[in-house]
Amino acid sequence: MRIDSHQHFWRYTPQDYRWIGDDMAVLKQDVLPETLRPTLQRHDIQGTVLVQACSSVQETRWLLELAGQHDFVRAVTGWVDLSSPGLEQELDTISHPLLRGFRHQVQDEPAPAQWLADPAINAGLRQLQQKGYVYEILVTHRHLTDAVKFAKRHDDYFLVLDHFGKPDLSRGAAHWKQQVAPLAGLKHVSCKLSGLLTEPRPAGMSARDLLPYFEAALEIFGAERLMVGSDWPVCLLADVDENPWDLCEQATATLSTDEQAAIYGGNACTIYRLQPLPITGND
Template structure:
């Protein structure tokens, strides 16, 4: 079974391109690419990774599509396209085999709930799903109810909730479980076990504080709809790659080998349609 990091990022850092990286995030104010990620994947016996957009730019998406194969092994891209554009159909005609999904930084919209209700967004989503693209949903715990309504309208293909919907860690895992239940009840919604350490207040976290969120995610989604993601290099704000990996490893220790295999790669391969050909490329 292939082992996949289902969520990480590359960028060539320019302050104007990544305004969400502020002066308190000095570790992110540099370039990150396949060469820096590859040793971590090798160390943890991972066969590949999905690189995910970090800004609203088709230019960034095009660049990610050139960078992803340099990692070697299995790779794919969750890029950005303006799904509300009247020209979306023409954009999708130029299908790149590595583009497996699309994401929008909904959490950064002035009105995330309003964005999720835009008629043009719904029209674009219907087109994306008909053509087999996964949609990565990036919201915080404040808009999980809005995300559930959105997901209920778009059930023709997979939706993947990034970072467990960015829980309110201080409110506790049981509170988050109640929030997430409507999304988890939909069989076309999967979830990434990613991004938790940076949601802890001040980036100060302990495993005992976060492991209950993994437990609730397992109860809500089951292993077949969960996938490991490092959120590298954003995770560096609160910990390093080995710490993120060990936290997930600890959370899954009691599962059967087949359940663990699903989360470490099987779910990502199934949801995003990743396979490995003889030359190590996505086919």
């Protein structure tokens, strides 16, 4: 199974998706499964991990409904308030066979370092890991050191770093490698090869100039802890001649068949406990 480990759906409302700015017109619309399906078929992707895009349990319930209706959605990463005193009851309420993990947009917090260190947040994450839920870490390069401290406290189950940890592309791949190496040193942490195309680039930097980041990720995480993710539809903000699938194909072209199989699906199947595709389905 080839798996896109990171994609989104939403029914767009400005109040729910405040991170979508005025310069992101292509995202200011409903984004639904029928829109994505042709793209998945074109790139030979058989399944996806559907990831939350706003801090809402209601959105998580809706994503789970969609997942139940469309066979290509193999797992959902939802949202829940980790600091809630009623977290255990909330988890029971939203429990679903396809709910495999959670995420919070820590990068949008006023003080991400403080959020990552919050005792209530950390107590909540311990509950998630005890129940076998993956947790995805969404921070920028500014808070990778704080993410390391956070990850060291939570090694009972898989943690996943989204979007390479959003590198500062102006500093280069060697700098990013140095920043993220402590996270890569934690064997319960994996990394999504996603999001680079839409990070701010220095003038003149092409998509091909991003390949050293993939090379660095392979060196420090190894093929056994990397997953390809499109970040669709956010990836549509990139230039029209750039797409994450082609970029990943270039980055992995020289790897062995086994390494490619791991990055393109095997690792996602392990981390998110994905089941084999049914012989027949509604997609």
